Amino acid sequence: MTKRSDIRAAVERGLSRRRRRDRLVRRLGLGAILLGLGFLAFMFFSIIGMGYSAFWQTRIQLPVELDPAAIDPERTHDPAVLRNADYAGLIKQALRKRFPQIKKRKEKRKLYQLVSSGAAYALQAMVLQNPALIGSTPGLWLTANDDVDVWFKHPETSGKRLNDQQKAWLEELHAKGELKKFFNLDFFRNGDSREPEQAGILGALMGSFYTILVTLGLSLPLGIAAAVYLEEFAPKNRWTDFIEVNINNLAAVPSIVFGLLGLAVFINFFGLPRSAPLVGGLVLTLMTLPTIIIASRAALKSVPPSIREAALGVGASRMQTLFHHVLPLAMPGMLTGTIIGMAQALGETAPLLMIGMVAFIVDVPRGILDPATVLPVQIHLWADSPERAFLEKTAAAIMVLLAFLVLMNLAAIWLRRKFEKRW
Amino acid sequence: MSVIDAGIRPDGARDARETDATVGKPFLEKKVTLRARNVNVFYGEKQALFDVSIDIGKHEVTAFIGPSGCGKSTFLRCFNRMNDTIDSCRVRGEILLDDEDIHDPKMDVVPLRARVGMVFQKPNPFPKSIYENIAYGPRLHGLVSGKSELDALVEKSLSRAGLWNEVKERLDEPGTGLSGGQQQRLCIARAIAINPEVILMDEPCSALDPIATARVEELIDELRRKYTIVMVTHSMQQAARVSQRTAYFHLGRLIEVDKTDRIFTNPSHELTEAYITGRFG
Numbered sequence: 001m002t003k004r005s006d007i008r009a010a011v012e013r014g015l016s017r018r019r020r021r022d023r024l025v026r027r028l029g030l031g032a033i034l035l036g037l038g039f040l041a042f043m044f045f046s047i048i049g050m051g052y053s054a055f056w057q058t059r060i061q062l063p064v065e066l067d068p069a070a071i072d073p074e075r076t077h078d079p080a081v082l083r084n085a086d087y088a089g090l091i092k093q094a095l096r097k098r099f100p101q102i103k104k105r106k107e108k109r110k111l112y113q114l115v116s117s118g119a120a121y122a123l124q125a126m127v128l129q130n131p132a133l134i135g136s137t138p139g140l141w142l143t144a145n146d147d148v149d150v151w152f153k154h155p156e157t158s159g160k161r162l163n164d165q166q167k168a169w170l171e172e173l174h175a176k177g178e179l180k181k182f183f184n185l186d187f188f189r190n191g192d193s194r195e196p197e198q199a200g201i202l203g204a205l206m207g208s209f210y211t212i213l214v215t216l217g218l219s220l221p222l223g224i225a226a227a228v229y230l231e232e233f234a235p236k237n238r239w240t241d242f243i244e245v246n247i248n249n250l251a252a253v254p255s256i257v258f259g260l261l262g263l264a265v266f267i268n269f270f271g272l273p274r275s276a277p278l279v280g281g282l283v284l285t286l287m288t289l290p291t292i293i294i295a296s297r298a299a300l301k302s303v304p305p306s307i308r309e310a311a312l313g314v315g316a317s318r319m320q321t322l323f324h325h326v327l328p329l330a331m332p333g334m335l336t337g338t339i340i341g342m343a344q345a346l347g348e349t350a351p352l353l354m355i356g357m358v359a360f361i362v363d364v365p366r367g368i369l370d371p372a373t374v375l376p377v378q379i380h381l382w383a384d385s386p387e388r389a390f391l392e393k394t395a396a397a398i399m400v401l402l403a404f405l406v407l408m409n410l411a412a413i414w415l416r417r418k419f420e421k422r423w
Numbered sequence: 424m425s426v427i428d429a430g431i432r433p434d435g436a437r438d439a440r441e442t443d444a445t446v447g448k449p450f451l452e453k454k455v456t457l458r459a460r461n462v463n464v465f466y467g468e469k470q471a472l473f474d475v476s477i478d479i480g481k482h483e484v485t486a487f488i489g490p491s492g493c494g495k496s497t498f499l500r501c502f503n504r505m506n507d508t509i510d511s512c513r514v515r516g517e518i519l520l521d522d523e524d525i526h527d528p529k530m531d532v533v534p535l536r537a538r539v540g541m542v543f544q545k546p547n548p549f550p551k552s553i554y555e556n557i558a559y560g561p562r563l564h565g566l567v568s569g570k571s572e573l574d575a576l577v578e579k580s581l582s583r584a585g586l587w588n589e590v591k592e593r594l595d596e597p598g599t600g601l602s603g604g605q606q607q608r609l610c611i612a613r614a615i616a617i618n619p620e621v622i623l624m625d626e627p628c629s630a631l632d633p634i635a636t637a638r639v640e641e642l643i644d645e646l647r648r649k650y651t652i653v654m655v656t657h658s659m660q661q662a663a664r665v666s667q668r669t670a671y672f673h674l675g676r677l678i679e680v681d682k683t684d685r686i687f688t689n690p691s692h693e694l695t696e697a698y699i700t701g702r703f704g
Contacts, residue, residue: 236510306547310610312508313543314560314617315536324559325549 047402051395057184057197058149059141060115060173064094066127066134082128088120091142099169110166116143118198141182146196146389152179158388187396191364192378196389199382201400203364207277207357207372208346208404214281214368215288215345220338222285223292227334230293231300232322251290258287259354267355274356275371283351288341295337299330332416339412343405349376375401445476446691447681449670454481456621456651457502462516464497464506471497475516475677477670479621484643484652486666486683488659490698493672495655499623502653503539504532521620537564540614544626546606548598548613553590556598556609557581560617576616584612585642604635611642615650622646624654628661640665659699663687671695 068075071085095111096102102111119142126140127133144152148170151159159167173179190200226247234240262283266272272279303326311321352358357373358381365372373381375397382394457479464472472494479485487495497506504525506512518525525535537560548556557577560566567573577594581587586608590601598609607627614622624643628636643652643665656662662669663683670680671694679692690696 304547306543306545307549308508309505309541309543310547310549310613311559312505313503313536313541314563314613315533316559316563317533320563329550 047395047398051392051397051399053153054187054392054396055184056153056181057186058144058152059180059182060144060148061139061141061178061180062091062094062098062115063137063139064090064123064142065097065137066090067093068135071127071134072131077131079128082131083124085124085127087123087127088117091115091119091123107165110163111169114145114148114166114169116145116195116197118193118195119143141180143186143197144179146387149197150389152181153392187393191362192360192373192381193362194360196385196387196393199390199393201375201378201397203361204373204375204378204397205400206365207280207361208374210277210365210368210372211280211284211352211357211374212342212346214278215284216338216342218281218285219288219292219341223289223338223341224296224334226289227293227296227300228322228327231297232318232326247290247293251294254350255287255348256350256354258283259351261286262351263354273369273371275359275361275373276369277357277365277372277374278368279355280352280357280372280374281368283355284345284348287348287351288345291341291344292334292337295340296330296334299333299337300326302333303329328419332419335415335419336412339408339415343408346374346404346408347376347401349374349380352377375404445677445680447679447686449477449677449680451478451480455479456481456521457653458517458519458522459498459501460517460519462498462501462514462518464494464501464515465513466509467511471675473675477677477680479651479653480668481651482647482649483667484647484654484665486662486669487653487655487672488657488662488669488698489672489678491657492674494675495670495672496625498672498677499625499653499655502621502623503536503541505541507532537617538619539621539623540617540619542607542610542614542622542624542627545630546603546610548601548606548609550597550599552595553581553598553601553609554594556613557616560613564617566617580612580616581609583615583646584608585638586612602635604631604638607631607635607639608642611639611646615646619650621651621653624652626655626657629657636661659687671698673698 067090070090072078072081074081092108092112095115096108099111102108122143123140147159147161148166151162151167152170152174162170170179186198187200189202190198191203193199230240230244262279266279266282267274272282307325307329308321311325312318316324352374356371358377359371359373360381361371361373363370379394379397379401382390382397455478459478460476462472462475463470475494475498487499489495500506501514501518502520502525504514506514514526520535520538523530549559551559554577557580558573561573561576567576578587578591581590586605589605590596590609598606601609607630611622611627627643628639631639640661643654646652647667654666666683668680669683669686671678671686671690671692673694679686679690679695681691686695687699690699
């Protein structure tokens with residue numbers, strides 16, 4: 001038998017090596033976390049640094065004479081007449097008045113380029129809403145063109161699309177306080193546009209909202225019902241094994257395949273409208289169902305059998321046991337699974353490309369049957385656009401998407417806390 | 424060891440089965456609450472109980488003892504058809520509760536379990552308030568009308584379980600926050616809140632410390648006056664302390680049933696004697 005002192009010496013010898021390994025493992029873990037945090041911080045900084053300027057919009061102040069002769073010569077106050085008036089012409093006239101020294105046709109054209117083409121629509125909307133303005137000359141802050149906007153925000157790195165003369169006019173306006181940045185409400189109020197200064201996130205946001213609404217409305221009840229049936233009622237036989245294996249496999253199917261399925265089944269076979277949040281929601285339901293079913297089954301399984309026995313023991317029926325005891329206890333887990341599924345759905349792009357939600361859509365959707373796009377697809381579209389001004393829009397849209405994901409996670413935590421408090 | 428083996432199966436299992444008639448006094452002449460006749464239980468292909476027949480007397484405590492895996496818990500769970508929840512489990516034979524067959528197709532398990540309550544091995548209060556734990560059963564079966572009646576019933580049940588004074592100030596706190604012994608008494612209070620005829624107790628003290636065990640045993644003795652109690656226990660001392668009749672199970676067979684003092688002082692079957700003298704178990 002080995003002597004005790006020998007054993008102790010052997011243990012001592014090995015000890016320093018064990019400690020070294022302990023330290024190494026701990027440092028590796030810490031290093032991995034720091035690396036991850038570093039990338040996350042880098043991502044946030046670059047996105048916010050690129051995107052924050054999209055929340056401001058450069059505007060030019062101009063006294064626009066709302067000439068009754070040009071807008072409504074016969075004083076009909078008929079909206080149709082008001083709508084058809086030449087507002088772009090009025091703005092051009094105001095620009096000419098502001099810079100009377102410009103005479104050449106070419107220079108005039110350069111001057112007109114400073115103001116966004118959308119300004120005319122804004123003016124039209126204003127007049128339609130308040131016809132009493134006709135005849136007055138209000139000093140209006142008109143949206144500047146995207147080239148002006150980018151140059152004004154980043155004068156060092158841009159401005160190639162403006163000539164020196166235009167820059168001089170802008171300097172003059174700026175010196176007199178007639179060129180300013182305002183909070184960009186239009187970004188949250190408008191749908192997509194070819195003109196970056198008019199492009200907004202609302203269309204994609206509403207599209208995402210309706211799509212997620214359809215997804216949630218279908219996948220939550222379906223997923224929970226399927227999980228409850230499989231876990232509580234289904235006999236354990238070859239069929240249920242087969243179903244279980246397939247559900248697990250479905251969770252691993254690439255999402256674009258669901259898009260193809262949606263295209264073939266919902267659009268081609270059932271004839272549902274293309275690009276509609278309804279179809280998008282159906283496709284994403286198919287995609288998120290396995291996630292929700294698996295999470296819900298795990299939540300049901302984790303309810304201790306002693307609780308079921310307790311309820312059955314006082315004479316509760318199977319249904320009562322399920323609804324009074326098992327489901328409330330499993331709910332936090334089910335909700336977490338659902339929110340994870342919804343977050344996945346909110347960020348999903350590929351399957352929606354297949355069903356036409358990638359179309360250029362200017363109007364904000366008003367229901368689940370209107371053509372729409374969603375936030376991640378909007379990001380994809382803007383990232384593809386050549387105009388410099390879409391760069392900040394892309395980053396800003398990513399910020400909005402991330403904000404919604406954070407909100408959803410907070411909602412999940414809040415819901416979980418609330419449910420747990422009740423018990 | 425060899426002596427005991429010989430005792431279990433003197434001539435091999437097959438012969439043992441034929442000679443295994445329950446000794447002692449399994450049947451009673453009057454005041455019977457439950458009658459079990461030729462109960463066989465199978466888990467899939469495996470038979471867990473063989474031809475068990477016994478009467479359970481009214482307003483007394485019947486203790487089931489025996490080594491682990493002898494089928495005593497399985498048999499206890501037959502009385503409120505708790506075995507129905509196990510897919511592979513089949514019960515054959517006849518069990519009568521006040522002369523009604525509990526396996527009758529007309530007999531619903533819900534009213535049956537309201538008449539035959541159960542307390543489990545591990546305290547399993549609902550993760551709800553103490554009040555809700557007690558109120559759940561009566562509310563479920565519509566035994567009370569109105570808040571004041573329910574309040575009174577909750578107080579009565581908790582008092583009877585000897586828990587009222589300890590919890591009356593904190594009825595809205597979760598039942599899971601109580602100590603183990605208090606939780607088990609809460610479970611007993613929950614069982615008696617629906618005023619059953621029979622209370623089944625499956626090793627009710629095995630998860631409790633000696634002091635809590637003593638309190639629960641006292642409680643069982645008091646409850647006997649109003650309820651018929653059937654309990655499974657691993658502790659022979661406990662069986663001796665609280666029960667009036669004791670049934671000894673061995674390998675799925677009911678070996679001997681008799682008055683508790685007789686079982687512990689003068690058992691008729693050699694297996695019973697071997698068990699209570701601690702030669703195996």
